[in-house]
Amino acid sequence: MEYNYAGALHIHSTYSDGTRDIDYIISQAQKAGLKWIIITDHNDLSSLKHEGFYKGLCVIAGTEITPLTENHLLSFGVHEVINEDLGARNCIDEVHKQGGICFPAHPDESIFRKNKQKALRWNDWSIDTFDGLEIWNYLTDWTDSYSIENRQFRQYFSRHKMAKGPTKNVLAWWDRLNLSKDNIVPAIAGLDAHCFNIKLHHINFKISDYYDFFSSVNNIVSLDEPLSKTFGIAKQQILNALKSGNNIILNKRICNNTNVEFAFIDKDNKYYSGETAILGNYSYLNVKIPKKATIRLIHNGVLVYETEGKILKYDMLDLGKYRLEVYYNSRPYIFSNPIKIVKE
Numbered sequence: 001m002e003y004n005y006a007g008a009l010h011i012h013s014t015y016s017d018g019t020r021d022i023d024y025i026i027s028q029a030q031k032a033g034l035k036w037i038i039i040t041d042h043n044d045l046s047s048l049k050h051e052g053f054y055k056g057l058c059v060i061a062g063t064e065i066t067p068l069t070e071n072h073l074l075s076f077g078v079h080e081v082i083n084e085d086l087g088a089r090n091c092i093d094e095v096h097k098q099g100g101i102c103f104p105a106h107p108d109e110s111i112f113r114k115n116k117q118k119a120l121r122w123n124d125w126s127i128d129t130f131d132g133l134e135i136w137n138y139l140t141d142w143t144d145s146y147s148i149e150n151r152q153f154r155q156y157f158s159r160h161k162m163a164k165g166p167t168k169n170v171l172a173w174w175d176r177l178n179l180s181k182d183n184i185v186p187a188i189a190g191l192d193a194h195c196f197n198i199k200l201h202h203i204n205f206k207i208s209d210y211y212d213f214f215s216s217v218n219n220i221v222s223l224d225e226p227l228s229k230t231f232g233i234a235k236q237q238i239l240n241a242l243k244s245g246n247n248i249i250l251n252k253r254i255c256n257n258t259n260v261e262f263a264f265i266d267k268d269n270k271y272y273s274g275e276t277a278i279l280g281n282y283s284y285l286n287v288k289i290p291k292k293a294t295i296r297l298i299h300n301g302v303l304v305y306e307t308e309g310k311i312l313k314y315d316m317l318d319l320g321k322y323r324l325e326v327y328y329n330s331r332p333y334i335f336s337n338p339i340k341i342v343k344e
Helices: 022-031 046-050 088-097 138-145 152-157 168-180 210-214 231-244
Strands: 003-011 036-042 052-054 057-065 073-076 101-104 133-137 187-190 197-200 203-206 217-223 247-251 261-266 269-272 276-278 283-299 302-314 320-328 331-336 339-342
Touching: 003 057, 003 073, 003 187, 003 210, 022 036, 022 046, 022 057, 022 210, 036 046, 036 073, 036 231, 046 057, 052 231, 057 231, 073 088, 088 101, 101 133, 101 231, 133 138, 133 168, 133 331, 187 217, 187 247, 217 231, 261 276, 261 339, 269 276, 283 331
Parallel strands: 003 036, 036 057, 133 187, 276 339
Antiparallel strands: 003 217, 052 057, 057 073, 073 101, 197 203, 217 247, 247 331, 261 269, 261 283, 283 302, 283 320, 320 331, 320 339
C-alpha cells in the first residue's frame, strides 16, 4: 500500500439540500488538494452524470438513503435510487443487489442537543449486514455541541476546535462488530457537507463553505498501485479500498501533513489498515505521525498501549485486530482501520 490519496465523502449538492452545485463543489475540492470525492445527495443519483475526472480529481456519485426520522444509509456504487421506506435491512439488501456498498450515517447523533436540529440516529444496532460504519460525521459533531443559548459567535468561529471525534458508543459498536466477524469491518469519516446558513444576532453565517469542509476531515485511501487514469477503474479502486478498510481518517485541522504510517512489519513484509498479517518471530506494529500527539493502540476493543510522541514501535503482539487512535491536546486527530493478525 504505497500510494495514498486524500478524499472526502458524504457531500450534498443542490440536487438535494446542499447550497451549491456540483461544479462549485468540484472547484473547492480541487482547491483543497483532494484526489477524490463522493457526492451523496438524499435519495437522488443525479450526480451520476457528473462522474469522471476533473483535472486530477476523481468525482464519484453515491446517495444517502434518507428515511424521514432515522436510519440514514450512505450508499456507494449503486446505479438506481432505492426506496427509503423499505426499512434499514431491506435497503442494505438492495444496495448489495446493485453491487454497491453501504455505511450507516451519523448513527449516534445526540438526543440532548441545545438547538432545534432533530437527531437522526441509526435505531437498530443489532443489524450487521452493512459494509462498515461512518464513525465520525463532521457536521453532526458540531451540531451535537452547538448551543443556541450560549456564546453563539464564539461557537461559530471555534467550530473546528469544538470537534470531539467519534463517540464512545460508536467506537464500542465498531469494536464489537470487528470482534464478532472474521473479516475487517471498516470505518469511514463523513463530512455531511451542506453548507447551510445560520443566523446569529440577525447576521447570516454559512456553517463552513465546501472548501472549509474539504480542509477538515479526510479519508486517506491506500492502494497497491497508482490510481488509474481510467475513471471506471479508479472508481472501483477507491470503493474497494473503502470496503476493505484500506483507509485512515485524518483531521487536517490538527496537521495538514498526510504522511501517516500504521503498519505491521515482519522482516521484509509490511501490512497496513484493512489487511491481514501473519504473526512471526520478528513482528511489530510501527506508527509514525507528523505531529507529536497521544498515540493509543487498541487490540480487540481494549486499550493496550498509550504514549506521547510521533513514533511508536510495539512488539508485544497477539492474535486479533489492532487499530490506532491519536489525539492532539485531547482533540481527535487520527483513526485507523484495523490490521488483523493471524497464525501462520
